[in-house]
Amino acid sequence: MNQMPLTVRRAIEVTGLFFLGWIIVLGRDLLAPLLVAFFISIMLLPIYRFFHKRKFPDAVAIGISLLVLIVILAGIVWFFTSQMRILIEDFPTIQKNVMKHLTTLSEWIGSKTPFSTEEQTSFVKEQSNNLFTYAGNLLGGVAGGVTGTLVFLGLLPIYIFLLLFYKNLLLRFIFLWFPRDQHEKVEETLSEMQVIIKSYLFGLLIQITYMTILLGGLLMLIGIKHALLIGIIFAFLNLIPYVGALLGNIIGVLLTLSSSEELWPVVAVLGTIAAVQFLDNNILMPRIVGSKVKINALATIVGVIVGGEIAGITGMFLSLPVIAMLKVVFDRTEQFKQWGVLFGDERPGLSPMAIPVLRWDTKAVRRQLERENDIEPTDASDNPEDKKKE
Template sequence: MKEIPLTVRRSIEITGLFFLGWIVVLGKGLLAPLLMAFFISIMLLPLYRFFRNRKFPEALAIGVSLLALIVALGLIVWFFSSQISILIRDFPAIQKNVMRHLTALSSWLGSKTPWSSQEQLKFINEQSNNLLTYAGSLLGGLAGGVTGTLIFLGLLPIYIFLLLFYRNLLLRFVFLWFPRDSHEGVEDTLREMQVIIKSYLFGLLIQITYMTVLLGGILMIIGIKHALLIGIIFAFLNLIPYVGALLGNIIGVLLTLASSEELWPVVAVLGTIAAVQFLDNNILMPRIVGSKVKINALATIVGVIVGGEIAGIAGMFLSLPIIAVLKVVFDRSEQFKQWGVLFGDERPSRSPMEIPVLRWDTKAIRKKLERENEIEPTTKKEKDNLS
């Protein structure tokens, strides 16, 4: 049989990726809750196995695991809503502080620019009217968004239950796609994917906890109002790579400005967030999640933006674990290894233009790059623990 030319194969790959992206965009309403349920079901597997080992019926073990998840999410929602209610009770003081800051800003602008107080007031009124018009159209769009969110939340537990219940059937379906001689490689890929997803998602849960406690606790000691609210908002937004931390800083500053008559708390909040984030990025998170798969910053940012465009906030949260899973699959596939290199952070210290050996696709070179970039291989023990 005549072999397909390399250029034709690459053209087919690009065309396939285009149509795959098109299908994802068209089916995002189905795929977003299904992918979220897939990742959550992998997280629930240890709890499910715990109940199965104690002779629970399969459906009951899945149901109890789901109930534990719902209780945990309910506690998070209750904690967040209690902090919001405290913020609402302080609304009169917040309104007074905002007016004081606006008056100070107006005086400063009046001294530095030719704009008078009347011109500034006219500008603010015009922008307020524009903002109200925009808010009206936004609320109209949110009506459809709320319906979509309710459908998403309603489908999620159903999908989780069915994915856990039919997991063996789904695994058999995956193996039947491949010839027998490649089943060992498929099994290794599936186990490695499970290790990556579990270490990443459990690491994120731990990160949310210690970021809320650490950031909120330090801000409370300093004397910042709504410290816990700032902590939990930043902890959740920090899950969105790069973009989330920026949004968390902005919201933290706005909440502090609205709750304080002075400016020093803003500096304290920014300094505390910077210190906690440095600790998180360089010491805590690498030890918790590990470095078995490193995604480069370019792929991360593009993935977050593309995920946000396709599925909104859910897509931004899901983008990084999806890229990590795709990298594991691509690294194990002879046809798509170049895509695994594109997503990864195994950066050569020298240019392949100068060192021809770096252009080759060999295990020795890949392992050398992984050692240089401090990427840990998945151990046999970790794979066996998932059996």
């Protein structure tokens, strides 16, 4: 049988990716909670296995694991709502400070531009009316969004329970897709995906905790109001690569401006966030996560945008672990290795146009690029084709 031409194979791959994306968009309301449940169930596996080894029935071990999850989530929700209650109690002061800042800004604009205070007031009123109209229309959509959120939260524990209960059946289903001679590679891929997801998600939990304590504690020492609220909001938004940190800075500045009559706290907040983020990105997070997979910035940003378009905030949070999972699969599949290279951070220092060896898919080249980019080597087994090329 003649082998399929390479151009035809690539065209089929791109077409398949298009239809896969189309299916994901159409089924996002089903897939988003299922994917979240899948990641959470992997995090709960150590708890489940602890009780399962002690001869607890499967249903009981899973129920205890879900109870631990509910307690943790309830603690986070209680902490966040308590901080929001403090913010609401300070609303009269916030309103007063906002008016003072707006007056100062109006006077500065009047001194620098030909617009009078009356013209500025008229403009603000006009925009306020437009804003209220927009907010009214938005509230109609929020009602439907609340219903969707309640359905999402209702399905989540059911999905988690069923994924843990039927995990062996699902694993058997996966293995039956592949011939026997590939089962060892499939087992290796599944194990590595589990390690990567667990290290990433547990790392995020640790990151949320120390970012809230570190950032909130430092801002409290400086004397910033609502320091813990700023800390927890920034810690959660920081989970969204690149975009989240920018939103966290904006919200931190707005909360500080509305709670203070002076401008120096804004500079203090921005400086503290920058210092904590530098410490997180360069020292703490790399040591905590310790993943063997590094995703390049281009793939991360595109993944966050695509995830946001498909499933909103949930998709933005899930984008990075999904890309990491896909990279593990692509790296171990001969047909899709080029996509693994596209997602990865194994950046050659020299151009493949000038150095032909960089065009080859060999184990030696991959190891060299991993060393140059300070990436832990994968555990992929040697391929016969690699050995021939080397």
